[in-house]
Amino acid sequence: MRARSSRYALAIVIVAAVVGAWLVPSFVHGNFWLHIFDMMLINAVLALGLNIILKTGQVSLAHAGFMAIGAYASAQLTLKLALPFLAAFLLSGILAAAVALLLGRVILRLKGVYFILFTFALNEFIFLVSKDAVALTGGNTGLVGIKAPTLPFVAGSLQTKAQFYYLALAVFLLALAFLAALYRSPFGRAMDAVRESEQLAEATGYDPMRVKLIAFVIGSFLAGLGGSLSAHFLRYIAPFNFTFWESVNFLLMNIIGGSFSLAGPIIGALILTPLPEFLRDYLLWQQFLYGLILMLFMRFLPDGVTSAIGMSVRAVVDWVRTPRRKGAPVAAETQP
Amino acid sequence: MSCLGGLRAKLGSAWKAGVALAALVVVAGAPNATYAQGKKAELKVGFIAALSGPGMSWGMGMLGGLELAAEDVNKAGGVVVGDTTYTIKVIAYDDKYAGPPAAQAAQRLVSQDEVKVIFGPLGSVSMLAIADTTESNKVLVLSNSYTMKALSKDKPYTFRLTPTTAENSDPMVAFIAKDLPDAKTVAIISPNDESGKEVQSHSEPAYQKYGLKVISKEFYERGTQDFVPVLTRIMAQNPAILDLDGSTPVDSGVIMKQARQIGFKGKFVKVGGPGVADSIKIAGPAAEDLYYYSPWNPEEPKTKALTDRFEAKYKIPMNGLGIFFYEGAHMLFATMKQTKSVDTDVLRKALESQKEYMGLQGRYVWGGAKAYGINHQWIAPFFVGQVRKGAEVMRTKIEP
C-alpha cells in the first residue's frame, strides 16, 4: 500500500516536472536564460549518457570525445551531404555508438584506474585528431555555418532558443524514459550486479563483458546525440569544445548530483550549467573557488546532492511517521 | 623615472579633483543651464575576452585599452546624441578563451544587458562562436582574432580592430629581405593552433614573393617546453632565417635560446603577435638582432604617456592589443558623436564610408575588401623593430 501511494506521488511529481519544464519558455523572458536552459537540457542528455556507463562501474573520461564524434558527424552530414537534421542527428548517435562498440570490446577489459587513464588518453587523442584532421573537422578554428535543426512536418527551422528548447526537452525526456525503463528491467539489475562484483554477476549468469559493452554503447549513443544537439544549437564547433575538462564536467554532473540515481545527473546538469554565470562576479578567484567547492563536495557530500536530499527526506518522513502523543494523522494518509 | 611617474600621478589626481569640483559647481550651481535640459543615460558597451587562464594578460590589455578610452570620453562630457548625453559603461565578461562560454557571454550581453556594441573577443574560436548571436541582433562587433573566417560579406556588423599577418606580412618581409640581402632561406616554426596555421599561410607567400625560399615548416603542440628535437630537425636544413610565427612571447624566448645553444647562426624573425619584451627577458643575449612586428613605438611620447597611464591604473604592463582597443574605442565613440547616433546600422555605414581616422599613432583606414570581400579590417600603422643590445629599436614605421 505504501509502495502504491509513493508510486502515485512519484507519478504526480513526474507529471508536474514535465508540465513545468514544458512551460519554461513561457515563463522565462529573454534569450539569455533560455540559452542557459537549452544548455542544461543538452548537458543533461550527455550526463545521462555517462550515468549508464558509470552504472556498470566504469569511469570514463572520454565522454567529451564521443560527444565530439557526434558533433562533427552531425555538422558534416548536414553541411557536406545536405542530410536533413533528423537523419544526421540519429546517424551521429549511431556513429558514436559504433565507435564505442569497436573500441569497447578491447578497452572494457580494463578496470578501475586503468580504464580511467585509458579514456583520459583517448579523449586527448580525439582532441588532437580533431585539431589535425583539417579536411574533416576544419582544424583549430572548427566548423562554421552549421544549420539550425529542421523537423519533418514542421515548417522552417528551429531558429529561436524557445523552439530549440522543445526539441532538446523531447530528446531529454525520451532519453530519460528509455534509461528509466532500462534500469528497472532485468538488465538494470545486471548492471548493478556487474558494478558490485563481476565475479558475483558472472556466477548469477550475467556476462559482465556483454553488460558493460551494451551500457558503453548506449552511453556513447547518447553522447553522440548530445554532441549533435550542441552543434546545431551553437551552430559552431571547434576542438576546444571537447577537451578533457569537458569530460570532467560530465563526470562532475554525475558525482555532484549523485551517480546512483537518474535524478543525479539531471540535478548535476541543472547546478553546473549556470554555475559559471554566478561565479562571474568573482572573476579573479573563480578558478580557485571552483576547485575549492569541488574538494569540499568530495569531502562532505561524496554521494551527491540526491543522496543528501534522499537522506534528509527519509529523516523527515521517519520523524513524521514516528507515532506521537497527538494521534497519528500520518497513518491516515497512508491508508488507501 | 619613478619620480616623474609619481609627479604625473599627483598632477593627475589633482586634475581629477579639479574636474570633479568643476562638475559639482556646474551641477549644483546652474541647475537651469542648457546642460541640464538634456536627458542623461548610460551607454552600455559589452566586452568579451579571456580574463582568466593563459590568455588572461591579452584580455586584460584589451579591456584596459577600452576602459581608458571610455574614461577619456566620459571626462570630456560623454557622447551627445539628440538631447541625450550618454556616459559610457563597459560590461566585461570572461570567455575562458573558448567558444561555448563566449557564445553564452554574448547572449547575456545582448539579451540581458542589452548592449548594441561588443568589443572583443580575443580568440578566433570565440569570434566565430558569437557571430550567430551578434549578427542576428544587429550588434556591432569590434574584435581581435586571427582567422580569415572572422570577416565576411555575410557578417555586416562584424569588424576587426587588430591587423593580422594577412595585412602585415608583406610589407614586413619586404623590409627584412632588403635589410638582409644575403639571406636566401627561411624555416618557420609554428604552434599547432588557430593562429599558427593562419600566420604561416600568410608569411610563406610573402617570403616567396621577396625571393626567400621557405625550406622547412614545423609545427609543435601548445605546451611543448623542449624545442630542441624540432630545432635539430630544422638545423639540418641550415636556414638563414628562423621565423617564430605565432609562438607566444614565452615560447619565442625559449626557442631562440635553445636554437642558439644547438648552433643556429642565422637571424630570428617574428612576423606574428606582439609581446617581444617577454621574449627578450627569457632569451637574453640569444634574442639579439631579432626582427619583430611591433604595434607601437614604445619611445614615442604620446604612446609612452598612454602605456604609463595604463600601468599606473592596472599595475600590469600594457600590451600591443591594448593600443588597438584604445584607438578603436576612441574611433567608435568619435563616430557616434559625428553621426549623432548610437544606432548600429547608422554606425556600421559610417564606419564603412570612413575615409580615415587619425589616432594617437597616426592614420588608420578600413581595408580588407580583397581578402575578405568586405572592408571591415582596420589597417593600422605599425613598426618593424629589432633587438639591439637587449633593447627594442624601431627600424621603420609602415603606414597603411
Added chain:
Amino acid sequence: MITTSTIAQILVNGLTSGAFYVLMALGFTLIFGILRLVNFAHGEFYMLGAFVVYHLTTQLGLDYFSAVALSALVIGLAGMMVEKTVFAPLRGRELSMLMSALGLQIAIQGVMAVVEGVDGFSIPSPVSGVYRSSWLAFPYERLLVVGLTIVVLAGFYLLIKHSTLGKSLRAVAQDGEAALMQGIPVNRVYAIAFGLGAALAAIAGGLIAPIFSLHVYMGQAALLKAFIVVILGGLGSIPGAVVGGLLLGVAESAFATLFGGLTAEMLGFLLIMGVLLWKPTGILARADG
C-alpha cells in the same frame, strides 16, 4: 638525413627530457603506489617548486642549488599538509580522491594565476656554455639536469632500500592492512609518501625552470608526460618510472627530429593506448613499488 651525428644528438636530447620525465614520474608513481591516488595535482607541485626557486634566487638572492633544495623541502612539507587535510579523510574512496586531486589542481592553478599572473618568467641558469664537437652540441645546463637527476635517483634508491622509512613505504605499498598489523604508523607513511612525491616534483620544477621558462600553467604538460611514463612503466612501479621516462624521452626526441613535433606528440598517446591494451600493468609488468 640520418647520420651518426643526428643519432648522437637525438640521444643526448632524449636523455635530458628523459631525466626530467623520470623525476616527474617517480613522485607520481610513488604516490599512486602508496595512496592508490591518481594525483592530477602532481604538475602543480612541479610548478610550485619552480616558482619557489624563482623567488628564492631572484628576490632573496639565494644561490641556485640551495634554492632547489629549500624549495623541495618547502613543497614536501606543503604536500604532507595537503595529504592530511584533503586526502586522508577520503582514504579508500578512489574516485573521490581522484576528483579531489582535480579540484586541488584547479585551485592551486587559480591561486597562482592571481598571485603570479599568467606571464612567463625565467631563472638565470647556474651554468652556461655549450659542449661542442664536430658531431654534437650539448649545453652544460642540460648536462647539469642529467647529473642532478642521477644524484636524486641515487639518494631515492638508498632511501627506499636501506632506511626504516623505505622499509615502511615498501610494506605499505604491498599491503596497507598488513603494514598496520606490523605496527607501522600507516597514516604517517601516507603523508610522508605524498610529501616525498611532491618534493620530487618540486625538484623537477627547480631543475628544469632555467632551461625552459616558468608560468603558472606549466604543470599541465608536465603532468601529461608523467601520466604517459607511468602507464608505460606500470602504475606504482619505481623501476618502471625510470625505464619509461628514459624510453619516452628518447622516443619523442627521435620522432620529433625525424618526423616533426606533432607526430612525436601523437606517439605518446599511441604508445600508452597500446601498452594499456597489451599489458595494462606496464612494460616491466611487475609492480614492486
